[in-house]
Amino acid sequence: MAGADWPAVAGRKYRLQKEDTAHARFFFQPLHHFYHRNLEVLADIADNLALGTIPVCRMFRNRENQYVTEVDGVPSVLMSLPDENRHPSLPLGTALADFHRRTALQDTQRFPESPVAGRTSEWVGRIDALAKKYTEIQTKKQTDFFEQRLLANFPYFSGCAENAIQLGVDTFIDHSYGETAVIGHFRFSGSESLYPENPAFWVADDRSRDLAEWLRMLAWTRSGPDQEAAAESFLNDYEARFPLTDPLAAHLFSRLLFPLSFLECCERYFSGSDREDRQLLEETIRANEEKAGNIESMLAFLTKRYANRFEAPEWLASGGTR
Known part of the structure; x- marks a missing residue:
């Protein structure tokens, strides 16, 4: 257009x-x-x-x-x-916090598409659908490369999903008053999403959506001390303007724990992709496998930063598996 x-x-x-x-x-x-x-x-x-x-x-x-x-x-x-x-020449975390503060919503009734109330049930439906596909592939005599990687990695990622869903349920029970929604982004990608803001890509959701997307990006592109330093700087800048509540810290952790990239990759593959697209998806599922350790490191950082504000899964608190 x-x-x-x-x-x-x-x-x-x-x-x-x-x-x-x-x-x-x-x-x-x-x-x-x-x-x-x-x-x-x-x-x-x-x-x-x-x-x-x-x-x-x-x-x-x-x-x-x-x-x-x-x-x-x-x-x-x-x-x-x-x-x-x-x-404006502002740090990314500061600019995002200012945007969230300016767009806080009293309710989301005017945005019926908002995922804020049904996120956990959506996660359950999507991971259950992939579990059925996993079971089907287990019975096949011959599998292609993508299916082999799914067989090898689904138990790990489904476990992450189950823990993320349980944390979401527990957080709702412990904090039934919920969290104020804001205008966020369908897929936050840093300054490209902020300058300029485009209403077409706005999503009424809680603040953890954008925060988790950026931390996932950092986990995929950085490692070790550099990853933690970048995440800490981003969150410090954000929270200097708009601190996270306890339920938001839990939501942030659960969003990052939920294997969104792995799930989307598999959904796209089994929806009937062409050959060129399939090659990209094969690379993506391999990347999810390779970056799982980086995600665990980011989750460990969040566990330390927000100690005693939510209960992390024991296997992550004890050092992870990757």
Whole structure:
């Protein structure tokens, strides 16, 4: 949609003001890219953030006072990029904390797609589905490379999933008041997610979502003292602005413990991937196997940092298995 002739479409279907077009760079975002479909609320949040220091893409109504316009047969939303100069030089943890504080939600009823209330049950369903596939493969006489790696690693990763799910259940029982949701990101990838913010990729969830994604990224790209130093710096910067509560510390740990990358890789493989995609997925399942020790090191760091705020699985507290 970035290549669509927005001036021609805008001239016919939009009534833009001069202040909107003076320095703006417009693009059409396909509606199916949006995680949440309450465009009215997303636009309001974006407009409020734009009044501050957070660079955010804004959304525009058409002449029918609607956000959705069909462009070349694709339902789309006209959006504008923020000024490139509005890029505050803040540490990543500080910038993320500021964004979460500015977008705290009183409730998530306006975002029915939010996973915040049903995350544990979703995890159970997904790991159970993969367990059935694992059982099927055990009965096969011949297996391909990917299936062999699944057979070798599923017991370990399913154990991680079970521990993550149990911690989630225990945390809900111990802290039944829940945790305030914020606007987070479908898949937080550092400064690329923050500059600029794009409402299409926002997810109403608790703060541990973004934090766990970044710590997982650090665990995959760093090791040893460098990994722990990077994680500590990130969390120190974040918590200086927005400290973690006890249930959030537990949620962060359980999210990182849950083998999301391994599960997504297997789901994608068994959904019917083409040959080129399968090669990438074979590399990914091998990488999950190789990086498991790094994830355990990150979990050990969190256990130490948030000592006595949640109960880590005994096998991790005693040094892990990888």
